[in-house]
Amino acid sequence: MSKQISEEIIEELRHRADIVEIIGEQVALRKKGQNYTGLCPFHQEKTPSFVVSPGKQIYHCFGCGKGGNVFSFLMEREGLTFHETVEKLAARYGMALPEREMSPAQQKQAARTKRFRQINQWAMEFFQHCLASDEGEAARAYFGSRGLDADVIQRFGLGYAPDRWDSLCLDLKAKDVQDEELLLLGLAQQSQRNTLIDKFRNRVMFPIWDDRGNVIGFGGRTLGDGQPKYLNSPDTPLFQKGHHLYALNLAKGTIRQLDQVILMEGYMDVIAAHQHGITQAVASLGTALTDEQAKLLTRYTYQSVICYDADAAGEAASMRGLEILNHHGFQVRVIRIPDGKDPDDYIRAHGKEAFQKLAEKALSLFEYKLVITTQKFDRESMTGKVGIIQAMLPELAKIKSPVARQGYISLMSERLSFPEAAIKEELRRHQGGIIVKPAGAATLQSGERAEGRAQAAILRLLLEDPSRLEIVEEAGGAELFENPHAQTVFVTVQALWQAGHQNLTGEDLVALTEADAQRQWLTGILLEEEIPGDPHKVFQDSLLTLKRSRIEREIKKLMDHLSKLETSGDASRANEIMTRISGLNKEKQTLRP
Numbered sequence: 001m002s003k004q005i006s007e008e009i010i011e012e013l014r015h016r017a018d019i020v021e022i023i024g025e026q027v028a029l030r031k032k033g034q035n036y037t038g039l040c041p042f043h044q045e046k047t048p049s050f051v052v053s054p055g056k057q058i059y060h061c062f063g064c065g066k067g068g069n070v071f072s073f074l075m076e077r078e079g080l081t082f083h084e085t086v087e088k089l090a091a092r093y094g095m096a097l098p099e100r101e102m103s104p105a106q107q108k109q110a111a112r113t114k115r116f117r118q119i120n121q122w123a124m125e126f127f128q129h130c131l132a133s134d135e136g137e138a139a140r141a142y143f144g145s146r147g148l149d150a151d152v153i154q155r156f157g158l159g160y161a162p163d164r165w166d167s168l169c170l171d172l173k174a175k176d177v178q179d180e181e182l183l184l185l186g187l188a189q190q191s192q193r194n195t196l197i198d199k200f201r202n203r204v205m206f207p208i209w210d211d212r213g214n215v216i217g218f219g220g221r222t223l224g225d226g227q228p229k230y231l232n233s234p235d236t237p238l239f240q241k242g243h244h245l246y247a248l249n250l251a252k253g254t255i256r257q258l259d260q261v262i263l264m265e266g267y268m269d270v271i272a273a274h275q276h277g278i279t280q281a282v283a284s285l286g287t288a289l290t291d292e293q294a295k296l297l298t299r300y301t302y303q304s305v306i307c308y309d310a311d312a313a314g315e316a317a318s319m320r321g322l323e324i325l326n327h328h329g330f331q332v333r334v335i336r337i338p339d340g341k342d343p344d345d346y347i348r349a350h351g352k353e354a355f356q357k358l359a360e361k362a363l364s365l366f367e368y369k370l371v372i373t374t375q376k377f378d379r380e381s382m383t384g385k386v387g388i389i390q391a392m393l394p395e396l397a398k399i400k401s402p403v404a405r406q407g408y409i410s411l412m413s414e415r416l417s418f419p420e421a422a423i424k425e426e427l428r429r430h431q432g433g434i435i436v437k438p439a440g441a442a443t444l445q446s447g448e449r450a451e452g453r454a455q456a457a458i459l460r461l462l463l464e465d466p467s468r469l470e471i472v473e474e475a476g477g478a479e480l481f482e483n484p485h486a487q488t489v490f491v492t493v494q495a496l497w498q499a500g501h502q503n504l505t506g507e508d509l510v511a512l513t514e515a516d517a518q519r520q521w522l523t524g525i526l527l528e529e530e531i532p533g534d535p536h537k538v539f540q541d542s543l544l545t546l547k548r549s550r551i552e553r554e555i556k557k558l559m560d561h562l563s564k565l566e567t568s569g570d571a572s573r574a575n576e577i578m579t580r581i582s583g584l585n586k587e588k589q590t591l592r593p
């Protein structure tokens with residue numbers, strides 16, 4: 001039930017809940033200095049980079065970057081909404097949540113949703129009943145021919161919609177369900193003679209649940225000549241196409257446990273997988289994976305394996321799915337089923353172990369694209385080879401790790417029997433012929449790292465002693481911070497200070513930060529190793545670094561401007577800019593630590 005929860009309650013809970021106790025129930029934590037460390041529950045690792053601070057009541061993983069407080073931990077780890085998290089913690093710490101009255105509109109909405117779920121539940125039970133009856137013989141034979149056993153039929157709530165015009169309508173009307181409700185839920189439709197008839201007829205039925213196990217819709221596969229072969233519920237108040245994943249309610253436990261999800265295309269693939277013990281499988285329900293579905297999965301894991309049909313449509317869907325998952329930060333790999341078989345057929349023929357072997361050999365994003373691209377060209381001919389390499393250059397350019405990139409260049413060279421040096425040369429040209437000198441790159445990176453460290457140090461010391469705010473403001477304020485997260489933190493601290501919050505802590509700021517990336521950046525700087533040395537000196541040195549960086553950015557901007565002016569030939573304006581640059585250079589000289 002949705003209730004409005006006041007700010008005070010949330011504050012109170014935040015102070016009562018002990019983050020070490022709550023995280024400690026799911027992660028083995030060891031005391032290390034003032035903090036605790038353990039193996040991160042959000043990504044797979046062998047050495048602990050997950051830090052929990054009892055003092056600040058926050059956590060951060062220095063491996064994958066996840067971070068937050070007790071609320072974000074429970075939301076992310078258990079897939080709870082904020083309200084559910086508050087309710088869970090309140091129950092645990094024996095705090096009564098005052099039941100604020102829901103508005104009449106909210107009450108009506110809640111009652112309607114409950115009613116719709118109940119009607120869908122009745123419909124599922126009706127289809128199950130029909131499957132077991134005399135009428136269900138052909139449907140039982142169909143499930144039998146697909147190798148499904150009684151246990152899995154029960155687990156997936158499978159059923160049968162009889163070959164009659166209005167059997168479901170009659171059954172539900174006897175339970176006082178209104179015509180309008182049947183239409184809204186997509187269970188019935190108007191016939192040409194303007195009577196109400198069942199939407200699903202002579203079909204085997206697959207109930208679709210949301211991730212909490214509420215029946216929200218149905219898929220039906222025809223047993224006769226009915227078209228289309230697969231029919232899904234239309235969008236209804238409970239069901240929206242592309243917003244749910246089939247069998248997630250059954251798979252979510254294993255997905256968390258194994259930290260992996262297997263994405264399949266259809267009902268039968270997932271059911272076959274579960275029957276054979278591959279219970280981390282879900283389906284995107286016919287459509288290609290959507291942003292909403294990827295977001296839903298991030299509650300449970302960031303490791304995904306795509307296992308679609310081996311036909312052209314499956315390949316296109318895999319490719320789109322890969323891009324979407326990649327975009328949402330998933331590690332993605334692709335299983336290719338041999339001999340063009342469907343996953344369903346393969347699992348039934350070869351079983352769990354064979355499938356697991358395929359999963360272990362699943363291709364990386366790059367390898368999969370290489371395989372697909374290779375199919376489009378004649379890789380024996382020279383033009384074909386060049387075509388493949390050209391098509392793969394943007395993918396190669398995206399790979400940041402030099403080691404991984406070298407590995408893929410070797411792989412391409414081997415697969416295409418094409419010299420490595422030539423591929424590298426093509427890549428160099430693709431990147432505009434710009435080769436950054438390694439030495440230059442190294443100093444640039446270490447300069448950027450120093451600037452990053454200085455921004456973090458300033459903000460951390462500022463939160464330890466907010467009276468330092470004035471000094472930062474005098475030195476340039478928000479403009480000192482090149483990193484947008486750092487700038488947001490600074491501006492927030494400034495605004496809260498001005499609003500009279502002079503006792504602001506890092507922990508408070510984490511609680512106020514809703515955006516994931518922003519919060520994770522913040523927990524990262526707050527839980528970094530103690531800054532060695534005298535805090536006052538670190539603060540002054542960091543401030544100098546930021547002032548210098550700011551001047552450097554300003555000079556770079558002016559230089560860019562200048563190079564544009566040189567082509568247009570405005571001499572007086574160019575002189576003016578050069579004077580400013582030399583002034584800035586002089587100012588920079590004075591800022592030596």
Ligand SMILES: [Zn+2]
Pocket residue numbers: 040041042043050061062063064065066
């Ligand atoms: Zn992690």
